[in-house]
Amino acid sequence: MGVRSTQLFKYECRQCSVTVVTGPSSRERPAARSHHGSFQQAGILGQPDVHAGLVRGKLCGFLLHRRVLQTDTRLGSSRGTRPRRRPQASEGGAPACLFHPDLSWGRSEGNTVSNLIMIIPPIAGAIQTFRDGLEVRYIFAFLGLAAVGVGSWCFHMTLLYEMQLLDELPMIYSCCVFVYCLYECFKQENSIHHLAIVILFMFSVIVTVVYLQWKEPVFHQVMYGALVGCLVLRAVFIVTWVYPWLRALAYTSLTVFLMGFLLWNIDNIFCDTLRDARQKLPPVVGAVTQLHAWWHILTGLGSYLHILFSLQTRTTYLKHRPKVKFICGMWPVVHVETDKAS
């Protein structure tokens, strides 16, 4: 194996103690950058056996996750490592939170499994929407949310840059679908607004291209936030001027989403402190204090409720007489009567 093919790069987050070892390709850069927006190369390492392990690990996310840990630990004292701002998590054995959710194996499960709320209910919603014969755009909306959940699941399992994109780009695409649904909700049934589709499609393409080139998480967050802002404005307009009785659903969706956003920020800002505190807590308590997992749960629920709100607005306008029902008295779904009201 030549020197070039065995070279490994070690990266560390500029703000917290996450360290990841990757192969030479920039595409293999760790998803660490999504967390705090930046990471730096902390060393160049060359150990053929470890590289082999890394490459093998890429075949399976779970394996990779472990391999990266093992690799990192083993290479902690390798040559070429620049001085670091903080002690390395991998060397201390307890890495950072959020997207690198405590690299210790068990603790990352919360961040992975919490994505189920973005996967199962939206798939059920898509099936129900199809059965009810409602417009395809709502099937896309549900499936878009499920795609984000799957992407986020893959990302948290592997921490690969590609998987990060699989998580973050669908956030933009699905949000564009939501925007289309909510801004086109007072149009004739099955009408298609080609210009709106072209604009949203172009927006998605531009965000994708810029993000793939620039790799700046803040850019993605601003674009995503702008889309959410459009949704909020439109929702407020609808419940203020058109259907005030949908206020509870719209504001519940918004509140739940914003609570998730708050936790996401707390997790980002107090990452180190929270991680240290978690280590002192019993494992069960530590698991339920994974704020990034709560962000998944709350944002997933908020987004799901938002689709219900959008669907209810649309079906009310189309006189389908929608009703929000609770499965097992807990989980909300929109039920639509097949016969239209006269």
Ligand SMILES: CCCCCCCC/C=C\CCCCCCCC(=O)N[C@@H](CO)[C@H](O)/C=C/CCCCCCCCCCCCC
């Ligand atoms: C009226 C209510 C509006 C609700 C709108 C809901 C729109 C939801 C659209 C798509 C679903 C996305 C679900 C989020 C999944 C998050 C997955 C995730 O955490 N991924 C990270 C890795 O695990 C990844 O690194 C992405 C992080 C990006 C976070 C972006 C945060 C910015 C949020 C901006 C919110 C602005 C709110 C403005 C309110 C006026």
